[in-house]
Amino acid sequence: MPTATETLPVMPIDTPEFAADPDPFHQAAMAEHPWLARFTQGYAVHGYDANVELLADDENLIPGLGPIVDFYGMRGTMWGRFMEEMVLSATGDLHTRLRACVAHAFTPRRANQVRPMMQQVIGELLDEWAPKGTFDFAEFAAYFPITVMFGLLGVPPEPVHRIRHAIEGHVATLAIDLATKPGMLTAWEDLWHFADTLIKQREASGQVDEESMLDALIVAKQAGQLDEVELRFMLLTVIIAGYDTSKNQLTWIMKLLVDRPEIYARCAQDKDFCGRVVNESLRLCGIASPYRAAARDFTYDGVTFRKGEIVIFATSLAGRDPSVFADPLNFDPDRANASRHVALGRGAHICLGQYIAKNQLQEGIHLICQRLKNPRITGEVAWRPFIGAWGLKNLPITFDCTNI
Numbered sequence: 001m002p003t004a005t006e007t008l009p010v011m012p013i014d015t016p017e018f019a020a021d022p023d024p025f026h027q028a029a030m031a032e033h034p035w036l037a038r039f040t041q042g043y044a045v046h047g048y049d050a051n052v053e054l055l056a057d058d059e060n061l062i063p064g065l066g067p068i069v070d071f072y073g074m075r076g077t078m079w080g081r082f083m084e085e086m087v088l089s090a091t092g093d094l095h096t097r098l099r100a101c102v103a104h105a106f107t108p109r110r111a112n113q114v115r116p117m118m119q120q121v122i123g124e125l126l127d128e129w130a131p132k133g134t135f136d137f138a139e140f141a142a143y144f145p146i147t148v149m150f151g152l153l154g155v156p157p158e159p160v161h162r163i164r165h166a167i168e169g170h171v172a173t174l175a176i177d178l179a180t181k182p183g184m185l186t187a188w189e190d191l192w193h194f195a196d197t198l199i200k201q202r203e204a205s206g207q208v209d210e211e212s213m214l215d216a217l218i219v220a221k222q223a224g225q226l227d228e229v230e231l232r233f234m235l236l237t238v239i240i241a242g243y244d245t246s247k248n249q250l251t252w253i254m255k256l257l258v259d260r261p262e263i264y265a266r267c268a269q270d271k272d273f274c275g276r277v278v279n280e281s282l283r284l285c286g287i288a289s290p291y292r293a294a295a296r297d298f299t300y301d302g303v304t305f306r307k308g309e310i311v312i313f314a315t316s317l318a319g320r321d322p323s324v325f326a327d328p329l330n331f332d333p334d335r336a337n338a339s340r341h342v343a344l345g346r347g348a349h350i351c352l353g354q355y356i357a358k359n360q361l362q363e364g365i366h367l368i369c370q371r372l373k374n375p376r377i378t379g380e381v382a383w384r385p386f387i388g389a390w391g392l393k394n395l396p397i398t399f400d401c402t403n404i
C-alpha cells in the first residue's frame with residue numbers, strides 16, 4: 001500500500017497566497033485527490049466526510065500539540081506544558097475531567113441566559129466606536145468576544161487591552177513559523193502573570209459568585225478536581241480559545257455582509273436570520289484548523305499515515321466540499337444544510353464554547369447592522385495565516401452612523 005506522501009497533491013496551506021484565496025489551490029488538489037493533500041509540515045484534510053470521521057478518531061489521531069512544541073524547541077518549558085496539557089490537547093480520562101470542570105458554564109441554557117450581557121457589551125462598544133464614522137473593523141471586533149469572556153468569568157474587563165495582544169502573540173505560533181517565537185515568549189510571560197495574579201487576587205478576596213466561571217474553577221481546585229497549574233491552564237485556555245476565534249469569525253462575517261448589502265439590511269431587521277448567517281459563515285469561512293498527530297501507523301480510505309505525522313483539518317474547505325454543499329462558493333444563509341459545517345469541530349474536542357460563540361456572533365451582527373448603516377470597505381485588506389485562526393488582519397470600513 002502506498003503511503004500518503006508518495007501519491008498526494010501539494011496544497012500550500014501555509015502560504016500567504018493560499019490564505020488570501022484558497023479556492024484555486026483547493027480545486028487543483030481536489031482534482032487529484034478527493035479529501036487529502038500534503039503541505040510542508042504534514043497533511044491537510046479537506047474533504048467533508050474525512051473531516052467528520054477523522055476529527056472524531058481519538059484512537060488513531062491525538063490532538064496533542066507536541067510537534068509544535070518541538071518545532072519551537074520549547075519542550076520542558078511552561079509554554080510547552082501548556083500546549084501539551086491543556087484541555088484541547090488532553091486525552092482520555094484527563095480530558096474528561098478537565099472538560100467536566102467547565103462544561104456547566106457552556107451549556108445552551110447558560111449561553112442563552114447571558115444574551116443580555118452580550119447585547120450590553122456590543123451596545124457599549126458601538127456607543128464608543130460608531131461616532132468615529134470610520135475604523136478598522138478587525139480592531140473593533142477584538143473587544144467584543146474578550147469582554148464577553150470576562151463577563152462569563154465574572155471579573156472586571158480592565159485587563160482586556162493588555163492581554164489581547166498577548167493572546168494574539170501566543171496564537172500566532174499555530175502558523176508553525178519560527179518568526180513568531182520571540183513574540184510568543186513575551187506573550188506567554190504576560191498571559192501567565194495575568195492568570196496567576198487574577199487567581200491569587202480572587203482567592204484572597206474570599207468572594208464566591210455562583211455565576212462566575214472563575215469562581216467555579218477555583219471551587220473545582222479546592223475540591224481536588226484541578227491542581228494549581230491545571231487551574232491556570234484552564235483559565236488561559238478558555239480566554240484564548242474564545243478570543244481570536246470569535247474575533248476573526250466576526251470580521252469575516254462583516255466582510256461577507258459588506259459585500260452583500262441586501263443580506264446586511266436583512267440582518268438589521270431579523271435576529272433569527274442572523275443565526276443563519278452565522279452558520280453559513282462558519283460553513284464557508286470557518287476560521288479554525290484543528291491539529292492532530294498520528295498516534296500510530298494507520299490506514300484510512302486507502303491512505304496510510306505514519307506515527308507522528310501532523311494532520312491539519314481545513315474545516316472551511318470541508319464546508320466547500322461540492323459533494324455535500326451545492327454551489328459551495330455561494331454565500332447563501334437560506335441554504336438548508338449550512339449547519340452541517342465542521343467549523344466547530346467534531347468528537348470529544350468539539351468546541352466547548354460553541355453556543356456562546358454562535359449566540360454572541362448572532363447578537364453582535366444584529367446590532368452592528370442596525371447601528372453601522374451603509375458600510376463600505378475603504379482600503380486594502382490583508383489576510384491572517386490559514387493555519388491557526390484564519391481571517392482578515394484588517395477590514396477598514398466607513399459607514400453612516402445611526403443612534404438607535
Ligand code: HEM
Nearest residue numbers: 087088241242245246249288290344345349351352353357
Ligand atoms: C467562531 C468561534 C469559534 C470557533 C470557529 C471555534 C472552533 C473550535 C474548534 C474547531 C474546536 C475543536 C478543536 C479540536 O478538535 O482540536 C474548538 C475547541 C474549543 N473551543 Fe472553540 N471555537 C470558537 C469559539 C469558542 C469560544 C467563544 C470559546 C469559549 C468561550 C471556545 C472554547 C473552546 C474550548 C475550551 C475548546 C477545547 C475543547 C476540548 O478540547 O474539549 N471556543 N473550538
